[in-house]
Amino acid sequence: MSVEEVRPLLAAFASLQPLPRPRLRLLEVPDADLSGRGPASTWELRLREEFLSRLGPPLLPLPESLESSRLAFALQRSPRYMGEGFREAAQELFNSPAFVLSVSLSIAVYFAAWLVPEPLFSKAFAAALTVRLSLLVGLVELSHLALACLSLYQEAEAASTPQELEAVAERFGKSMGGTTLRVLLVVASMGLARLVPQVPEGGIWSLLGPARITPEGQVILESVAAAQAVADGSLIITGVAAGTACGGLALCASNAAGEPSGGGAKLSTRYGKPHTRKNPPHNEAIEEELARREAAGHIDLRKNKAQVTAKRRGVEDPEPVKGIRFRKPDVSSVRPDGIRHNTNYVSNHQDLKRELEAFDSMMRADPRAIHELYLLDGTLVRRYVPPGVSFP
Incomplete structure (x- = not known):
């Protein structure tokens, strides 16, 4: 991953946050407050609302302000311990407060779901994202990344000094690779897709586009209603809206008409009758x-x-x-x-x-x-x- 590849997204993330104000943060002081106490800023609340509306409620407790939390501090320090070839791009990314905030939300909302023995993604957007990421890096790799994110969260919350947080950042940075960093970037940016322009084409990003045919003749799903990872390494997909990708990774619960099997996926009707049961x-x-x-x-x-x-x-x-x-x-x-x-x-x-x-x-x-x-x-x-x- 190069700096040039991430700069368009960096510019987009920069537009989400206010202009920086000069401030003094004495991080070297052992008792420096990085607990995230205190009200969140208006721009942080805006990003939280957008992210949670797309991927669902947080599964891990969030501090009042993520911007000034231990988790954000550890994320900002972690790139210096990442490998050659993507470290420079990572440093650029994690210098963006909006990107760090979106990664923090990704950990608490999306990656936390992978820590359940058989995680279920019932939010349509999260389910479709899971299918595409699983097709690229696999369920095992995704669960390993989720575990690294959980360790980061738990260790950052337990840390009481900047020195301990530095050690947390080091462990997380060394656990990251170029592909896992891209996965973090995808989840972070797609969680704010209404606010951030579409991610660049090519590589991992291509799996987030419309349906396409695999070399084996299978069709990658355009959208799904739910996805559940099970113990045997399969992904159970329901509510298929466009094609199927069955066998191996995915076991699809759908019929020829494109309707979910078992009477159909549950549709929200708070604001009126279903727009269509086929989608x-x-x-x-x-x-x-x-x-x-x-x-x-x-x-x-x-x-x-x-x-x-x-x-x-x-x-x-x-x-x-x-x-x-x-x-x-x-x-x-x-x-x-x-x-x-x-x-x-x-x-x-x-x-x-x-x-x-x-x-x-x-x-x-x-x-x-x-x-x-x-x-x-x-x-x-x-x-x-x-x-x-x-x-x-």
Whole structure:
């Protein structure tokens, strides 16, 4: 891994955090406070909310502020003990407070799940990520990385001096390799995929894209609803939305129609009936986004309902495409400042042209609203923000 390869992501992570302020930290003092006590900053809370909404709640206790925690300090010091060939890139990465925070969240949320004898990833995004990482590095390697992360967490929490934390950082740094560092980078960046641009293509990143065919003729899954690693080294996958990758690594529970077996995966219906039972990840993405908006104070939360203005007046496209005058945004809400915010998701890349047509149609129908189009992995395809409207 080279510095040039990670610099685009470093720039993206840098945009998530405020400008640095001069401060004095006496880390050499034996009793220096690195406990993470005290309220988290606004930007840290924003990153926490985004990460947890995509990968699920933390399985390990988190300090009030990760930014000033022992875990963050140990992560920042660990690159100096990493191997040649990727140490320089690691040092650049771990100098980014936003990246260190996202890795800390990765440990508490994602890698902690691997410590259960038969871990179950029921969050659709986490399940799909698990399948792709398992195909690359294997279940055993992933569990070893999770164990290294757990040791880092436990030892950092137990450390009482900077010297002890330095030893913790050294052990973790020496346990890392180029591939495991890439895995950390993938989880950290994909956990913030809505805020960070898509990771570079090639190498490990290629497994996070759309479905593709293996040399053996198997199809790598585009999305799944749940993934469970079992004792015999297999990965049980349910809620398959696009193809299967069965035998060897993955045992898929699906039928020819693409519906999950056993009556189907459980679909969230807090904000309305399922978007479609044939594509659980799409439905879960909608539910998660609506939950995020409700927490942010949005009102008039609408799931797959006819497009309306901020004042709930029906609208139609003045230039209908193929006779379609009305659209149904996957997600629609009204921000606290009174601006309507509509979002759609693309599950299949083959449907992108159709979804772009729908995006333009919705924009023509209500040019005073914010409109967005995302891939299911969180990659932004297009966004429209009306003139004079702020968008964080």
